[in-house]
Amino acid sequence: MDDEGETLVTHQPRSPGFRQVAVCVATLAMGALFVLSCGSPSPATPQPGQGQDVVRLGIQPIAQTDPALISSDSEVLIANQIYDYLVDIDPQNRITPRLAKDWDVSPDGLTYTFDLAKGVTFHDGSAFTAEDVVWTFDRLRDPASGYPTADLYSGVTGIRAAGDDRVVFSLAKTNPFFLFDLADNHALILNAGTEDPGEGFNGTGPFRVVEYVPPDRITMGANSDYFGGAPQVEGLEVTFFADISSAVEALQGGQLDFVMGLSTPQYDALRQAAGVQTQIVNTNAFVAIRLRMDQSPGDDPRVIRALNLATDRQALFDVIQRGYGAVGGSGPIGPLYADYFAADITPPARDPQAAHALLKEAGYSDGLKLDMYMLNTGNFPDLGAALKAQWAEAGVEVDLQLVPESVYYGEGKWLDVNLGITGWAHRPYPQFYFDVMLVCGAKWNESHFCDPEFDRLVDIAGSTLSEPERIAAYTEIQRILTDRGPLIVPYFFAQFAATSERLQGLTLKPFPGRTDFRTSNLKP
Amino acid sequence: MDHALTISPMTAPRVGRRRLFRALAILFNRRASAIGALITLAFVFVALLGPWLAPYGLNQQLPASSLQPPSPDHWFGTDQLGRDVFSRVLFGASDILIMAGLGTLLAVLLGTSVGLFSAYKGGVWDEVIMRLFDSLLSLPMMLLALLLLGSLSSSNQSVMIVLVVVYTPIVARVVRSVVLSVKDLAYVHAARLQGESLRWILVRAILPATFPALAVESALRFSYAIFLIASLGFLGIGFQPPSANWGMMVSNARELATSAPWALYYPAAAIAVVVIGVNLFADGLKRISQAPQEFSR
Numbered sequence: 001m002d003d004e005g006e007t008l009v010t011h012q013p014r015s016p017g018f019r020q021v022a023v024c025v026a027t028l029a030m031g032a033l034f035v036l037s038c039g040s041p042s043p044a045t046p047q048p049g050q051g052q053d054v055v056r057l058g059i060q061p062i063a064q065t066d067p068a069l070i071s072s073d074s075e076v077l078i079a080n081q082i083y084d085y086l087v088d089i090d091p092q093n094r095i096t097p098r099l100a101k102d103w104d105v106s107p108d109g110l111t112y113t114f115d116l117a118k119g120v121t122f123h124d125g126s127a128f129t130a131e132d133v134v135w136t137f138d139r140l141r142d143p144a145s146g147y148p149t150a151d152l153y154s155g156v157t158g159i160r161a162a163g164d165d166r167v168v169f170s171l172a173k174t175n176p177f178f179l180f181d182l183a184d185n186h187a188l189i190l191n192a193g194t195e196d197p198g199e200g201f202n203g204t205g206p207f208r209v210v211e212y213v214p215p216d217r218i219t220m221g222a223n224s225d226y227f228g229g230a231p232q233v234e235g236l237e238v239t240f241f242a243d244i245s246s247a248v249e250a251l252q253g254g255q256l257d258f259v260m261g262l263s264t265p266q267y268d269a270l271r272q273a274a275g276v277q278t279q280i281v282n283t284n285a286f287v288a289i290r291l292r293m294d295q296s297p298g299d300d301p302r303v304i305r306a307l308n309l310a311t312d313r314q315a316l317f318d319v320i321q322r323g324y325g326a327v328g329g330s331g332p333i334g335p336l337y338a339d340y341f342a343a344d345i346t347p348p349a350r351d352p353q354a355a356h357a358l359l360k361e362a363g364y365s366d367g368l369k370l371d372m373y374m375l376n377t378g379n380f381p382d383l384g385a386a387l388k389a390q391w392a393e394a395g396v397e398v399d400l401q402l403v404p405e406s407v408y409y410g411e412g413k414w415l416d417v418n419l420g421i422t423g424w425a426h427r428p429y430p431q432f433y434f435d436v437m438l439v440c441g442a443k444w445n446e447s448h449f450c451d452p453e454f455d456r457l458v459d460i461a462g463s464t465l466s467e468p469e470r471i472a473a474y475t476e477i478q479r480i481l482t483d484r485g486p487l488i489v490p491y492f493f494a495q496f497a498a499t500s501e502r503l504q505g506l507t508l509k510p511f512p513g514r515t516d517f518r519t520s521n522l523k524p
Numbered sequence: 525m526d527h528a529l530t531i532s533p534m535t536a537p538r539v540g541r542r543r544l545f546r547a548l549a550i551l552f553n554r555r556a557s558a559i560g561a562l563i564t565l566a567f568v569f570v571a572l573l574g575p576w577l578a579p580y581g582l583n584q585q586l587p588a589s590s591l592q593p594p595s596p597d598h599w600f601g602t603d604q605l606g607r608d609v610f611s612r613v614l615f616g617a618s619d620i621l622i623m624a625g626l627g628t629l630l631a632v633l634l635g636t637s638v639g640l641f642s643a644y645k646g647g648v649w650d651e652v653i654m655r656l657f658d659s660l661l662s663l664p665m666m667l668l669a670l671l672l673l674g675s676l677s678s679s680n681q682s683v684m685i686v687l688v689v690v691y692t693p694i695v696a697r698v699v700r701s702v703v704l705s706v707k708d709l710a711y712v713h714a715a716r717l718q719g720e721s722l723r724w725i726l727v728r729a730i731l732p733a734t735f736p737a738l739a740v741e742s743a744l745r746f747s748y749a750i751f752l753i754a755s756l757g758f759l760g761i762g763f764q765p766p767s768a769n770w771g772m773m774v775s776n777a778r779e780l781a782t783s784a785p786w787a788l789y790y791p792a793a794a795i796a797v798v799v800i801g802v803n804l805f806a807d808g809l810k811r812i813s814q815a816p817q818e819f820s821r
Contacts, residue, residue: 245779265604265779265783265784266779269779269782269783272782315587318587319585319590319604319605319606320604320605381760381765381776382604382605382776384765385583385605385765386585386605388766389583389584389585389605389766400765400766401764402678402760402764
């Protein structure tokens with residue numbers, strides 16, 4: 001910087017001309033190219049000895065490899081190829097066998113008995129037995145472990161092996177979603193006694209790790225002894241991309257076969273691209289706009305009603321999601337939950353004048369000013385800008401506060417801020433959302449909503465073995481959330497992925513990390 | 525700069541109309557400088573009047589018209605939220621140029637004062653101030669900006685503070701180098717012998733000698749400030765939506781490069797054109813400053 005200043009003082013005059021203009025433009029162009037190329041590792045190329053039957057994946061970098069701690073799509077995707085779940089979830093949100101080939105539930109709903117697949121071995125050659133299942137779930141439910149699954153399995157009173165091929169779970173109280181709990185992302189079966197589950201990668205899964213070079217890539221070979229049948233490809237070559245745009249470019253350049261986590265514009269662009277196939281799957285992932293109900297101004301129900309009236313969910317869905325996914329309402333149950341979703345319970349139609357009048361009635365005749373916190377990534381900034389414009393018509397002035405993920409979640413800001421927008425991931429069943437974010441005192445109750453009647457219904461829905469009773473409870477829950485709940489859910493997300501034309505037999509799952517490469521194959 | 529040193533502020537008459545015409549003649553003598561000056565003027569005009577010229581509001585959204593290509597209704601098309609890109613580029617001109625201008629002005633005022641004082645006083649003062657500035661200059665400009673913004677809230681004032689902190693040392697060093705060459709000249713000694721005050725000597729005798737270098741430096745700092753503000757906007761630091769910071773507009777439209785390139789290219793072009801224009805203008809100013817003999821005729 002200093003040199004720039006001195007240069008001005010001492011250099012001889014030069015004659016700027018159009019050549020200099022051209023040089024300026026060229027420099028800018030080169031700079032832009034440099035910036036665009038930053039963070040783009042070279043995609044993996046098949047290594048010597050590997051055939052062309054290697055699927056090349058481009059995903060975001062992983063930080064965790066211990067199954068008990070994985071959370072991102074990328075981490076789950078890697079683990080899901082190396083390890084197996086006891087039971088799995090198919091793309092239609094149904095429970096399917098995996099290491100457990102069959103199961104039985106006692107009439108009182110408190111005992112689950114699983115018959116395990118026979119002849120299964122870990123990648124190191126040791127045999128898989130019921131003890132491995134017991135050890136894995138005891139580890140996951142240990143309250144002292146600090147694992148996120150400790151709460152999830154707190155209702156499990158005992159797990160025991162009944163021989164090598166049978167395992168029995170006992171529950172303290174009925175849990176109609178217990179099989180889904182067993183299929184939780186973290187519940188990958190480890191070899192009993194594994195000392196450091198984050199290393200070694202000794203699973204029973206369809207692919208075994210050949211080489212892991214953090215933070216660049218991980219190479220896997222097909223497990224030809226896989227109990228469910230050997231994969232149809234020779235292996236997986238996973239390259240990590242900090243910026244998914246670079247992975248998209250690599251896919252279009254024929255250097256990758258699979259990219260997930262696409263944004264809506266990327267998906268739209270790739271739909272028209274040659275040599276690329278796209279996949280879309282609706283999910284129940286959503287964003288929740290919420291105002292805290294335990295402090296001003298959200299402690300006045302008229303304010304929350306006014307914000308609801310000021311919001312045009314359909315417009316947000318059309319503009320931000322471009323019509324992919326589903327329009328939201330006032331709660332976390334989306335159309336994907338089929339019978340649980342009450343389509344006839346809808347939030348009030350947008351009416352900014354009525355919203356303005358309500359705010360006036362609540363004492364905000366000069367308008368309401370609020371700071372709204374959200375992540376600075378994805379389409380949160382667009383959503384914030386769109387909401388700001390919509391709410392301005394009702395006299396609500398919003399200052400957007402975009403913060404990094406490390407601050408919003410890492411420092412717990414999302415639980416403290418008065419007005420915020422939070423993203424919630426897809427879950428195979430809705431009970432989770434109510435248990436952790438909406439019942440009184442729930443650990444992630446960011447809106448500080450508390451309604452005894454609501455809690456009673458949540459308890460019924462989460463314990464009854466009668467499906468009609470559960471449906472009735474969820475319907476009533478949705479009615480309460482629409483009438484007096486804290487949430488504005490503008491939309492439910494779709495997930496997008498793109499593949500090369502040669503990759504076949506792959507079905508994207510609502511939680512993309514659970515996508516299975518066992519049955520995929522590559523066209524010659 | 526050697527030429528600049530030959531100007532005697534004691535004898536130099538005030539720049540009158542003839543000198544202004546002469547300066548303009550030098551500026552417009554070369555097409556590149558002329559184009560740079562016109563571009564700069566045009567953008568300053570847009571910056572001042574942009575909000576009144578814009579056909580749509582800064583965050584006015586027409587959801588049914590999102591991602592429309594350029595048309596008579598939307599000269600630069602619309603973005604993903606259905607906002608008029610042309611209007612946002614005009615609003616962005618106000619934001620960026622006014623902020624860059626004010627930031628540069630403050631940095632030049634502060635840098636000039638500190639540079640004058642440091643060079644004239646010399647000794648320990650000069651050592652301490654220059655080493656302090658050296659330590660600031662040893663950090664990459666963007667890193668320094670990010671560090672500062674990390675500890676400040678996201679606001680225009682914070683960005684202004686960043687510009688001042690980042691550019692003051694550079695301006696101060698330029699001014700200091702000129703003052704060091706001038707302070708021992710005969711006319712400054714004469715002023716001292718005449719019993720003139722320190723303030724008079726600094727402001728009336730020495731300061732005018734720095735003007736040519738300062739003019740060029742200010743123009744360059746201005747263009748760097750535009751670039752820095754746009755870069756911060758691109759990184760999403762220091763600005764919050766729905767700001768029309770051109771860098772932020774480029775960042776938001778990155779994924780639209782193939783489906784709606786107009787949302788990306790117009791704000792990017794605005795950055796490129798104004799930075800090139802101001803740089804060419806700075807070159808013109810440099811040529812004026814390096815032709816003092818012609819001026820004094």
